[in-house]
Amino acid sequence: MKQKLIIIGAGMATGRALETLLDTAPDAYDVILFNAEPRGNYNRIMLSPVLAGDKTYAEIETHTPQWYADNGVTCRFGERIAGIDRAAKTVTAQNGDVLSYDKLMFGTGSNPFIIPLPGHYLEGVIAYRDLEDTERMMGLGPDNTCVVIGGGLLGLEAAAGMAARGVKVTVVHIMGHLMERQLDEAAGYLLRKALVDKGITIKCSANSKEILGKDGHVRALLLDDGTELPCDLLVMAVGIRPNVALAAEAGLAVGRGIHVDDQMVTSDADILAVGECVEHDGAIFGLVAPLYDQARVAAKTLLGEAATFVQKELSTKLKVTGCDLFSAGDFADGDGREDIVFRDPGRGVYRRLVIENDIIIGAVMYGDTADSNWFFGLIRDKTDIARMRDTLIFGPAYQGGTPLDPLAAVAALPRDAEICGCNGICKGQIEDAITAGATDLGAVKATTKASASCGSCTGLVEQVLAVTLGDDFVLPAAASICACADMTHEDVRRMIKSRHLTSMPAVWQECGWKTSCGCHVCRPALNFYLLADWPLEYADDPQSRFINERKHANIQKDGTFSVVPRMWGGITTPDELRAIADAADKYAVPTVKVTGGQRIDLLGVRGEDLPAIWADLNAAGMVSGHAYSKGLRTVKTCVGTDHCRFGTQDSTGLGIKLEKTLWGAWTPHKLKLGVSGCPRNCAEATCKDIGVVCVDSGYQISIGGAAGMDVRETDLLVQVPSEREAIDVIKAITQLYRENARYLDRIYKWMSKVGADWIKERVVDDLEGRAALIAGFELSQSIYRRDPWADHVQQKAQSYQPLATLQMEAAE
């Protein structure tokens, strides 16, 4: 006698279970199939190609009405289940029908998660889940704009599909890079670049605040930074939640999903569950491979056969045309884990393997995923890769042969092979130059221009040198930025400018970083280069800063901090002094010291007290003195014409103006200025990074002094007649230094590399160039000329407190 099976939900998992059941034992069960959607089983994964216009619904329909009829399945589509009586073993349909079952199978799938933002109920706010949603999106065209919240797999496929229809799409993602669960930052960067090329606007680290409407229909998305993104349709693709409501109501054990055992049986022995609605061993499922495994197991369980569901390694591919991307396994950093990273900036290729105990445990690939199945096999089978480790990253084609010699590849290039793409220089031209006497990189660069622009072919040019000169060629020992990279600081800066690299992952990829996310040496340098070159595009990354700049105070040897409020030009008032004294009392500051930069240092402040002491100093009108920064520190002055009988100009006034112009600016290293009112030079201006000595006829500006590890007198750059011009020249010098010097070079070190004449040409002789430098400086200052103490008091005070304070007893 046939048993009765009722299935709730006609999705991909129950569809596969049904197929297996009918294939194995077509006469075992009478099947009734309920589905809330008014249709049967279709391949939900292929909705994205339908959206993009690459496929039609008919092509993705898995089970047609004919199939159900042929197999004797009673379909009740468009109908929900109102309730389940487990004791009576019946279900009640929406229309009141009561149907009995021997076995019941849940395939209720999942619900898209809708963020309860104000306005989420507006017309035009949808999820991306079923054919109806897809059709809504397909209704848009080139006159429409759409915002997608969520930069995960589904959100990006929705965005790309709509962009292919000409819709203007913006993706808003709360995390720092796209698909952060599947991709590391470097691959996320390449993906972003490809999507931007498709005309999609991507906003990462963006928090949605409110959905704005007009006449009940969505009008725009408002971000918490005040940006308004107009849209005709808003798609939320931020994740799914297993649909457990009916199961919970029926009294089945549920957690995040419906609890099932290894046989896909729920807490009721006659009820099974498969698909996205289940929770197995703590995990829930969104990808198709495990769902199909569950379906097979469930079908066998229904037939009384032994079968066990085992969770397996999963891999992900993005179904967006032109974005080849693959990720599998675990690619988090960890102890005992090593990375093998391969980057080909020219082709936009990134591969990263994470290896533990000679076994690949994770892989991320972008740009060239041809070998992904091979790598996935190595992960799944836990293959020992020790023997092929050297060539592993290149894929299966390079295993087993003799190790490749990179020089052999260069030697094999024809003479007309282009080496330097920027300047169109071929291998032959470089060989000729070498034969003519250009026997090192600098000489080749000077005579042919090869590698003289963006610098990314430097390695190739060196290899041509090596091949041509043989043993006569000694690779120059140019120090790279750190062990993470082969490029020098100068190369990296050039790449950031010429390739318009505006994020750290962009630099890591395009400059061939060998680590996944840099180190404490390169990250602060890159953070400076990026914010100096792209003040608008790049947002300062506090986590890439040394603690002093992250917490805007100088760390002391006992972990306390020092606090130095700014005293413009060294001038203070009784009120300021009283406020400093009060703060020193209130926070029990152990040491109060007058600094060499004409201000007062409060030493020994506890980290937790920083926001409070800053708030007190702010209230008295004082701001951060940046005594901790690679940036403008102090402008030391003498009293000048105000009081001094020898003073020739208002040196104090100029010092204050300079400090108010330059403060807040980040520079490669610290920047200290001095302004003396006469050549007696009481402000010691001629041993500062930039010094001004006032004379009767104007202002002598000199640069490159030092009074630390090295002691050095400044070089005179120019004398200018007016205070205005003195300020202009100093702004231009500062900006030139910011744009060109290597991180941690003071001006005198930078000057020893580029020459004082080179600086003079740009800030003294070339007035247009000077104006451009000043404009660049002012642009940057429009963002950075503000008090970080006040900002932190308002926005970050909590982060200075302990995460928690535990008052525990000692061990019981």
Added chain:
Amino acid sequence: MSDWIDIAALDDVPQRGARVVKTLAGCVAVFRTATDEVYALNNSCPHKGGPLAEGIVHGDKVTCPLHNWVFSLETGQAQGADDGRVETYPATVENGRILLDKAALNRRSAA
């Protein structure tokens, strides 16, 4: 069986950053990596007592802010030429919350 105590939300610690948890036996630094792993270490460098929570986090390592010693967050072992180890404590994340092992912290207080 670990007895976990709820410390704070994962998002209270910045990625590639750290915050401290105060205990009767001194501070424990709770680190969060770029890939959202969470580690708990004694907040004191064995070299000169530098507060490791203030260091730069890179990969699964942290660099002490005082003299640039680098430690593995997982084992607490000093890297490279430096020799030393920082005590580590079990830490985990569940449902977006950071959890520390009570017993391990208690042993610490008693020590």
